[in-house]
Amino acid sequence: MKKKEENEILEHISQKFEDDVPGIVKMLVRKKIGKFQSFDVESLPESLRTCTVEELIDIVKKGLESGKLNI
Numbered sequence: 001m002k003k004k005e006e007n008e009i010l011e012h013i014s015q016k017f018e019d020d021v022p023g024i025v026k027m028l029v030r031k032k033i034g035k036f037q038s039f040d041v042e043s044l045p046e047s048l049r050t051c052t053v054e055e056l057i058d059i060v061k062k063g064l065e066s067g068k069l070n071i
Helices: 003-018 023-037 046-050 053-066
Strands: none
Touching: none
């Protein structure tokens, strides 16, 4: 992936977290984000490594709505 594309993705994610999110929520999210930084790609299940971003977002939304995902 090109550096320009990576920067575009990071800028989009950063913007989403800046939009009307209270400071306390940002603080809690930052704590949880630390767990993502420690993920070892090789330890992830094949299904997670091969799903698309759209599929992952849909799975996470459904998991949160159903209570199966606790983050």
